[in-house]
Amino acid sequence: MKAVTVARPAGLDHLQVVERGDPGAPGPGQIRVRIAANSLNYHDYAVAAGAIPTANGRILLSDGAGVVEAIGDGVTEFAAGDHVVSCFFPYWQDGAPPHGNFSHVPGDGLDGYACEAVVTPAHWFTHAPKGWSHAEAATLPCAAVTAWRALVVEGQLKAGDTVLILGTGGVAIFALQMAKAMGAVAIVTSSSDAKLERARGMGADFTVNYKTDPDWGSTVRAWTGKRGVDHVLEIGGPGTLAQSITATRIGGHIALIGILTGIKGEVPTLAMMAKQIKLQGIVVGSRQHQLDLVRGLEATGIRPVIDKTFALDQLADAFRHEEQAQHFGKICVEA
Numbered sequence: 292m293k294a295v296t297v298a299r300p301a302g303l304d305h306l307q308v309v310e311r312g313d314p315g316a317p318g319p320g321q322i323r324v325r326i327a328a329n330s331l332n333y334h335d336y337a338v339a340a341g342a343i344p345t346a347n348g349r350i351l352l353s354d355g356a357g358v359v360e361a362i363g364d365g366v367t368e369f370a371a372g373d374h375v376v377s378c379f380f381p382y383w384q385d386g387a388p389p390h391g392n393f394s395h396v397p398g399d400g401l402d403g404y405a406c407e408a409v410v411t412p413a414h415w416f417t418h419a420p421k422g423w424s425h426a427e428a429a430t431l432p433c434a435a436v437t438a439w440r441a442l443v444v445e446g447q448l449k450a451g452d453t454v455l456i457l458g459t460g461g462v463a464i465f466a467l468q469m470a471k472a473m474g475a476v477a478i479v480t481s482s483s484d485a486k487l488e489r490a491r492g493m494g495a496d497f498t499v500n501y502k503t504d505p506d507w508g509s510t511v512r513a514w515t516g517k518r519g520v521d522h523v524l525e526i527g528g529p530g531t532l533a534q535s536i537t538a539t540r541i542g543g544h545i546a547l548i549g550i551l552t553g554i555k556g557e558v559p560t561l562a563m564m565a566k567q568i569k570l571q572g573i574v575v576g577s578r579q580h581q582l583d584l585v586r587g588l589e590a591t592g593i594r595p596v597i598d599k600t601f602a603l604d605q606l607a608d609a610f611r612h613e614e615q616a617q618h619f620g621k622i623c624v625e626a
Contacts, residue, residue: 478514
């Protein structure tokens, strides 16, 4: 079967389209899935570009969707022909997070889904939302689950809350959609006025260009009548956290889900303490979170925003498109 792997030296110019042996028939408790689509995440880019070291020859990509071709003995949750989507943490089924790294994540510590077929334990997948394309389903495991866990699970989002969303990438756009579907007020930041206009077209109640307004935290707080926002989807990390704290209300919640501005920096701890803000690190979520997410998406009618789709053997070009940071929503790959 065809697969795309990372080689040494790492880098987008060194990705390889290779032939791997067919994974064969599923054993007891396993399913065989024909992978039809994938989506790209920043984590995938970091692995492919060499920022996150992995094994030479590792098959890339954490997110895969496709069709069950066969089931092994004892599998009752799936049947041949079912449309399914992978889980980001295949060993995290439910409960508290068991991992503090990516050693059990496909496309990093394990072979991923940039390939034509896989045989895995059945619980490494869930059913895809009914009526979705494979490309749409492939956007869920990392981006949508992260937004769901940050806002709904940990943030306990409710109607009337105010949500500050940094950026317009995959997680951010899902967060915007979820916030509006659940009756919340949504604020979006970006360095692109064109992207902010699109965000307003999707229901964003207020937008701010952080490039032209470096004190955007105060601007957001002023817009809320100086109360501050209830939730922040913090994607930037150390370079944006201080402004996010300024924007947050007393007792508010910041979900730290990204480190686009670096891995360390100063934190205004006094301001965070005085406001009694809850700052929580979020790395995707469990299989149960994904099951709940799928039900939520089917109930609300939310559909993903796909910026552009590439062929599997164009994966390096897809990563270059991601590298330019001009995308709005998700970038997908189809076999």
